[in-house]
Amino acid sequence: MVEDVRPCKAHEGRLSAAEPGLWQQVVEQLGTAVAVTDPAGRITAVNPAAERLLGRTAAVVHGKDIHDLCHRDPTGARVPREHCPLLRALAEGRPARGDDDRFLRGDGWLVPVSWSASPLTDGDVFQGMAVLFAETTTGHDTRRERAERTERTKRTEQAERAARTNALEGLTERLTLVAAITGVLGQTLEVDEALARLGRLLVPRLADWAAVDLRVGPDQVHRVAVTGPEGRVADQEDWHGHLPPAGNASPSPLARVLNGGDPVLQGPADMGAPLDSPLAAVHSAFLAATGATSALTVPLGAGRQVTGALTLVRTDPARPFGTGDLEMVSDIGRRVGPLIDNARRFGRQRAVAEAMQRNLLSPLPRHGRVQLAARYQPAPAGSQVGGDWYDAFTLRDGALALVIGDVVGHDLTAAAGMAQLHGVLRSLAWDHTGPTGAVVDRLDNALHAITTVPMATLVLARLEGPDNGPWTLHWTSAGHPPPLLLTPDGNAQYLEAGQGLLLGAHTDGTEQRPSAAHALPPGSTLLLYTDGLFEIPGGDLDTGLGRLRRHALALAHEPLDTLCDRLSARMPPGSTDDIALLALRLPVP
Known part of the structure; x- marks a missing residue:
């Protein structure tokens, strides 16, 4: 017991x-x-x-x-x-x-x-x-075995953690790239800019070379973009331009993709396949010129909505494309295709609308020795044409009428409203010899009755004086930025008098608009402009006007056409508005 x-x-x-x-x-x-x-x-x-x-x-x-x-x-x-x-x-x-x-x-x-x-x-x-x-077993062997097991387990766990981390990092990088491409390309409706951004995102982050081919007709293909290592051109040859027809029967990778086939992954053995069409020969020559050891060709778009093809090239034999790369690039192609298609469609529509608006702007008259120049420039990206306009015409009494205006909106409706104002204002001003404010008052009273314009700003000015001077400017501003006067003595001033409410502000009509007058010295330059020339969304107006004043003063000695070209080319970065610019220069006796 x-x-x-x-x-x-x-x-x-x-x-x-x-x-x-x-x-x-x-x-x-x-x-x-x-x-x-x-x-x-x-x-x-x-x-x-x-x-x-x-x-x-x-x-x-x-x-x-x-x-x-x-x-x-x-x-x-x-x-x-x-x-x-x-x-x-x-x-x-x-x-x-x-x-x-x-x-x-x-x-x-x-x-x-x-x-x-x-x-x-x-x-x-x-x-x-x-x-x-x-x-x-003995205590010594057990401790040794435990230590070995512990070490093996640590190594295994470290390897598993590293593998999981690498896989997660790879997935994150892929998703980030796809999201970045979709987001960045979605910010522009300019095809060239969209393709340039696409190339910068793919090379060298994912590939050594990238080429984009777009369908431009039923049987026409155009290579519109080639991106490679910085400062390098494939075999010193320009690969842009029209390509041979795709051909429905060709089994070559580019032809298959352009005809709605599946994405294609090519290795060294695939690149040595016999060439069955002129398109296959051109594409094979491009791959050879870039030194390709691996290539992907995927459709831009999906199904029957194939806009074109994207080809990516790698030149390092130790880093070939894999099936994971093919899946990711195919996803990119499906997303990019509609974006580029939308940008192309927008570009065609915008070109038509811009041509229509330019045709609505009257040619400038000849008025003695006075020089006139004008520019119209649509917004750089992302906006349609709008209601910015200018006009100049000789009045019945021999004075020169100058007009700059901006109809609210950035669409074809605004452009159509601009055309209506253009005609009505000419009719009201042609035989009127009184103050410019009275003409703008009559236009404002008739605005909602005979036009579709909800609101607008404008400056109406009269230049009075004989051919050799002296000259006097009479003007009225309906909520528009003030005219800028550059004088031969190196001064620049905004003519801020004559300011009244914008058109369509619904006043009772009892108060007359102000008019202003200013003597213009010989050789001076007068600029009438819309806010796209100086305004940045969210920016300070005084800062923008100060910048415009400095730029104009620096160009005051230039020929009038040169001044207009350079001034409109200095559109503020980030601007999303159209520009209309009307310039007048008086002769020197």
């Missing part, structure tokens, strides 16, 4: 070393691990050797089922309870042993052990089992 092994409360779960007798002298100091269980297999006590071997403190294991806590098979899986010899011995109250089992440590490692279990009784009452167990 085993003596009383109940632990003291201070060391619950551990065989007490504070009690005298056999346990203090033997069990506590025993190098072999010992655990005591109750009849149900729950641990009631362990000695320090067991704590060390199991990697768990006595307090942690106390009350735990020894089989569920520790017993595992060589793979680390739980051993079914019905197959556990220790549980069978507990159930039958008999001794048992095992020579090739695995116990699970607290740090997760499996310990190979041999064990021996003996019943504990008090008289005829079965009290549980005393289990002695030991590692089946």
Whole structure:
């Protein structure tokens, strides 16, 4: 019979070393691990050797089922309870042993052990089992094996983490590229600018060369963009221009894609395939000139809506395109195709609208020795033509009328409104010799009755004086930027008098618009303009007007046409408005 092994409360779960007798002298100091269980297999006590071997403190294991806590098979899986010899011995109250089992440590490692279990009784009452167990290898080998296993596991985990990180970074980079291309190309409706941006995003980030071919007719293909390493042209040849017809029967990669086929991935072996058409020969020559070792050709668009084809080239044999690249570039092609198609459609519509608007602007008259010049420039990108306009005509009394105006809106409706104002104002001003403000008042009163214009700004001016001077300018401004006068003595001033409300402001008509007058010296230059010449969205108007004044003054000595060209070319960056500019220069006696 085993003596009383109940632990003291201070060391619950551990065989007490504070009690005298056999346990203090033997069990506590025993190098072999010992655990005591109750009849149900729950641990009631362990000695320090067991704590060390199991990697768990006595307090942690106390009350735990020894089989569920520790017993595992060589793979680390739980051993079914019905197959556990220790549980069978507990159930039958008999001794048992095992020579090739695995116990699970607290740090997760499996310990190979041999064990021996003996019943504990008090008289005829079965009290549980005393289990002695030991590692089946020496402590030195076990530590070495654990260290090796730990190191192997660390290396494996590090490799898995690196692989997951690389995969995540690659996916993130691909998604970022696709999103960047879609976002950047969506910001412009200019085809050339869209293709230039596409090339800058793809080369060298994804490819060494990129080429874009667009359909320009039923059987016509045009290579519109080629992007390569900075400062380099493929084989010093210009690859832009019309390409041979695609041909429906040709199996060459470019012809297949242009005819609605699937994307194509080419390796070195594929590039040596026989050439079956002039288009295949031109494309093969391009790949050879760039030094291609791998190439992708994907449709721009999808299904029957194929706008063209995108070809990407890599020249490094160690970095060929793969199926993942093909999928990503195909996605780019599906997104880019509609954007380019929209830009081309917008460009055609805008060209028609711009031609219509230019035709609505009257040619400038000849008025003695006075020089006249005008420019109309549509917004640089993203906007349609609008209601900016200018006009100059000789009045019945021989004076010269000058007009600059801006109808609210940036569409064909604004352009049509501009044409209406143009005709009505000419009719009202032609035989009127009184103040310019009276003419603008009459125009304002008739605005909603005989035009579709909701609101507009304008300056109406009269230049009076004989051919050799002196000259006087009379003008009225309906909410429009002030005329700018450049004089031969190097001064530049805005004529800010004569300001009134813009057209369509719905006044009661009882108050007359102001008119102003200013003597113009010989050789002076007068500029009438719309706000697109100086205004930036969100910018300060005074800053914009100051910049225009400096630019105009720097160009005052230039011929009038040169002044207009250079001034309109200095459109502020970020401008989204049209420009109308009317310039007048007086002769020198």
